[in-house]
Amino acid sequence: MHTMWKGSISFGLVNIPIKMFAATEDKDIRFRYLHKKCHTPIKYKKVCETCDEQVTENDIVKGFEYEPGHFVIITDEDFEAAKTQVQSRTIDIIDFVNLKEIDPIYFHKSYYLSPQETGGKAYSLLRKAMGDTGKIAIAKITIRNKQTLAALRVYNNILVLESIFYPDEVREVSLVPGLPESNDVAEKELDIATQLIDNLTTEFDPSKYTDDYRIALRNIIEQKISGQEVQVAPEIPQKNVIDLMEALQASIKETEKEKKTTKKKEVAKKKKTTTKKKTSAS
Incomplete structure (x- = not known):
């Protein structure tokens, strides 16, 4: 596993080198853009429209x-000056809080932390x-010239740092159009919806x-690599549900069937495990 950052955790007067x-890793399948005519990878060139x-x-500035x-030019010296105002190699613990107090909307990316030789x-x-x-601890850390708010917690016996958004980076829900203003719902529909959740x-x-x-x-790609024809499954027709109550009741029936099937599988699995144990013991 590649080390992406080295520094320390500042915990009161304690300094923990980590x-x-x-x-996490991005599992998305990535593609190259090719020229349709000859399948040559396309390259993108940076061109100044004014100078043509x-x-x-080396010709590009930020x-x-x-x-x-209208622009102001920010130089490398400006970035360095900003960096000197923050602790760039320290996870500086500010507060300790309860995890349940942080809404998941604030979480961004997860990192594993391990101690260095002396930590x-x-x-x-x-x-x-x-x-x-x-x-859990609330801390600040600077990663790639950006100071980030973070939550430090224990997960599976390892310290994990979760980068979290600052409050002003989370948009107000009032900006979302079309939200119902009230929670007035029919009691019977609410009872069935609650049962469905259960x-x-x-x-x-x-x-x-x-x-x-x-x-x-990935299967389609593998089939194409091996020269096989790709079989596309027919589209499943969508059920046209008109009434909300009808949809809820139909959902209840489906979930009850699934629960029975799951229980049967679990019972069969337990029986199989028990039989294996008896056979091994004998």
Whole structure:
């Protein structure tokens, strides 16, 4: 696993040297754009429309557009001056809070943290203390010249840093058009909807969720590589449900069937496991 950042956690007067790793990865299937005629990869050139000439990286500067068509140029020296105003190599813990107090809308990206050679003892101390108290830490960290708010927590016996949005980066819900102003609903419909939620409630098991589109696309790619014809499944006709109550009742029936099927599978699985154990014991 590639180390993407090195620094330390500032915990009161304690300094814990750590290494940071990306905890997640993008599994999207990526494509190159090709010329339809000859399948040559397309390259994109940077061109100045005013000078009508191609420009290189050395000819490009960064500008902030403070109003349409008007820019201020920001130099490398300006960026360095801004960097000196923040602690660029420290995860600076500000507060400890309860995880349930943070709405998931604030979470952005996850990173694993491990101790550097001399940080094992202090790392274990912070991990144990946070685990025992059930608290998470709110901290600030600078990654790639951007100061980020973060939540530090314990996950599967490792410290995880979650970058989180600042409050002014989360848009107001009042900006969303078409929201119903009241929660007035029919009592009978609410009862059935609640029952439907109960039928679909289970323990969270992340292994049961898969990206069906990515799997299907990967299969098509593999088939094309091996020279096979791609078989496309016929489109499933959509049921035209007119009444909300009808839709809820139909959903209840479907979920009850699924629950019975799931229970049968679990019972069969337990019987199979028990038989194996008996056979091994004998």
